Amino acid sequence: MTTRVGSDDTASGVRPATSGAGTPVSWTHSASLPEILTRAGCSLLVSTYQAGQLVAIGTDAARINLSFRHFDRAMGVAVDPADGPSASGRTGPGLTVGSKNQVWSLRSFPDIAGQLPGARYDACYLPRTSIFTGPVQGHEVVWGRDPNGVPELWMVNTAFSCLVGLAAPDRAEHNFVPRWRPPFITSMAAEDRCHLNGLALRDERPAFVSLMAATDEPAGWRRLPKASGMVLDVASGQPVTTGIVMPHSPRWHDGQLYVLNSGVGHLQRVDVDSGRRDVVAALPGYTRGLAIHDGLAFVGLSRIRETAIFGDVPLAEYHDQLKCGLGVIDLASGATVATFEFTDAIEEIFDVQVLPDVRCPALSGPDTGEIWIA
Template identity: 60%
Template sequence: MTAPHDTPAPSPGGPPPTEVRFHHSIGLPGLLDEAQCALLVSTYQAGQVVAVGAADERLTFSFRRFDHAMGLALGADGLAVAGKGQVWMLRDHSELAPAMSPAGRHDRCWLPRSSVVTGGIQCHEIAWGTTPAGEPDLWIVNTRFSCLAGLDERFSFVPRWRPPFISALAPQDRCHLNGLAMRDGSPAFVTVMALSDEPGGWRKRRNDSGAVLDVASGSPVTTGLAMPHSPRWYDGQLFVLNSGMGRLERVDLATGGREVVAALPGYARGLAIHGGLAFVGLSKIRETAIFGGAPIAAYHDQLKCGVGVIELSTGTTVGTLEFASGVEEIFDVQVVPGALSPTFGETDGDADDIWVLPHQREPHREEVGR
C-alpha cells in the first residue's frame, strides 16, 4: 500500500515552485524511525537536493536548489554538493534546526556557506576521506578528465589518480568514470562504463563494457556490467549498481563474479547502506545518447523514479518512495545517521532569508529568519 502526497519544491532565486507529487509505502516513515536515519537525495534533472525524514509518523521533505545537483558527501561538520561547474559547501547549523518552520520539527540543518568553482568537469560522485594527519579530505570523481581529483582554491581541481589505461589528462570523458567507494578513509574502488582511452570511447558499447576498478592496483575486479554506478564498501563486502540492468549486486573479489541482491524497477543510480538496509536511487530513463539501448529500457513504461529500500540479508524490498511528478531522475542517495527530520532552512518557504551571526548564545527565529 502507498500513501500519496503533494508538496511544492521551493526554488529560491529561480522559477516558481514545482509541484512534486510522491507516493510511499505505508511503513516507510516507521522504517526510517526504526533505523534512526534520514535521507539526502540529489535530483540531477530537477536541480534539487531533497532531505527526507519522518515526524509524527509522516514523511518530511526539505528542498534546496542546486543547478545539476549530483554527488553528495556528508561530513561531520557539513555537506558537500557537486553542481554544475562548482562544488558547494553547506555548514551544519543543527543548533538552529528547532527554530526552522514548523518550529520544533527539525533536528538537523545545513546552510550554504561557500563554493569552489571547478568549471565544466562533469563532477559525478564525491566522498569525504581523511588525510594522513586525520583532516577531512574531499575526493571528487572528475568524469570529463577521467580522474579522481581534489579541490584547491587556487586551481580548478588537483588531479590525484586516473586509471592506468588513461594515457593523458584531457577533457574528453574517455571511460566515463562515475562512481567512488571509500574504504578506511581512502578511495578503494571506482566504476567506469568502459575500459576506453579514446575520447568518448565509452559510448561505443555500454551494455557489457562496464567495470569496477581497484584504485590501489588500477586493475578491474569485475567486468561485463551495463553502465555501472555507485560502488560501496560495507561490512567487508563490495556492492555495485548494475544500472543498465536495474540491479543491486554483490561482488566476489576473489573471482570477479557477482551475485544479484535485488532487481529494481528503475535505472539504479545512487546507493547508501546503513544498518543492513540498502537505499537505492531509481530513475526513469529518456531515449538519449546516454540511456538509449540500455537493457532496462525495454521496460520503460514500468520504471519508477524514487528510492527503493532493500534488506541486504534477503534481497527483499521493505520500503519505497516514488516521485510521481516533478522529478524523473535520481543521481545520489546518502544516509544521515541519527537524524529524524533534516531541513535546508526554509522559513516561510524562503531558504535565502536566513542569517547566522557570530556569538549567538541562543538562536531565536528573529535572528535566523526575516
C-alpha cells in the same frame, strides 16, 4: 506542506520544489517507510540532477517530510566527517554537495531548525562556502582521510577521467588537483573518455571506481556496448569485475563490495577475488545512488530517457514501468522493505546518502528566498 494519507499501503503528498511559484512535486511511499527510517535512526539525502534539486527525506510525527533546495545540476553528496572543516562543537557535521560548476559546503545549525515552520525539524543545513571547479562533470564527492588521518575531500572528475582533490576555498590555487587516473588514460583532457563516475572507499582511502568502458578515446565509452562497464581496483588499476551494464555507486561495506548494475536495475554483491557478482535485489528503475546503513541498502531509481545512450539497455524494454525514487533493501534477505516514488516532475536521481542521527532535516540552497541568516 499538506500531506494526505492514501491507502493502508501508501501515503502521498505534494508541494512546490522551490519557494515561490516553483514546479509542484508529488510523491508516494510505502506505509513502512516512516517506521523503517525511525528504526534505523536516520534520514536521507537525494540529489536529482535533472531537476536541479537536493531533497531531504525525514520523518515528523510518523509521517514523511520532504525539504527541497535548488542546486544547479545537483550530483554527488557527502556527509562531512565529524572533525571535518565544516564542523564545530556548536553546529555539528555539515554537507558537501556537487553541482554543475561548484562544490558547495553546507553547515548544520540545529538552533535555527527549531525555529522553522512546517515541521519539527532537528537539523538545518545552510550554504557557507563553495569551490569553483568549472564544467568538469563532477560526479561523486567523498570524504576520506589522508595517511595522517586528516579529512580530505575527493571528487570523481568525469570530464578529465580522474579522481581529484579539492582544497579549502581560502587555500585553492587550482580548480582541482589530479590524484589518480585509470592506467589506460594516457593524458589529461576534458574528453570524458571512459565515463568514470563512482568511488568507493576502504579504510577511508580510495579503493574502487566504476566506469562505463576502458577506452582512451574522446567519449569513446558512448560507442562501445553498454555491457562494457567495470569496477577497477584503485591500487592496481586492474579490473575487479567486468561486463556491467552502465555501473554506478560502488560501495565497500562490512568487508564486502557492492555495485549497481544500472542498466539492468540490479543491486549486486561482488566477490573481489573472482569478480563474480551475485544479485542482491532487482528493482524497477535505472539504479544509481546507493547508501548502506543499519543493514539496509537505500537505492536510487530513475526512469530512463529516450536517447541513444539508454535506448538499448535491458531496462529499456520496460520503459513504461520504471519508477523514479528509492527502494529500501534488507541486505540479509534481499527483500524490498520500503519504497518512495516521485510521481511527477522528477525523473532522474544521481546520489543517495544517509544522515545518521537526524530525524527531520531542513535544507537551504543558494538560489532560494528561504536562506536563513545565522
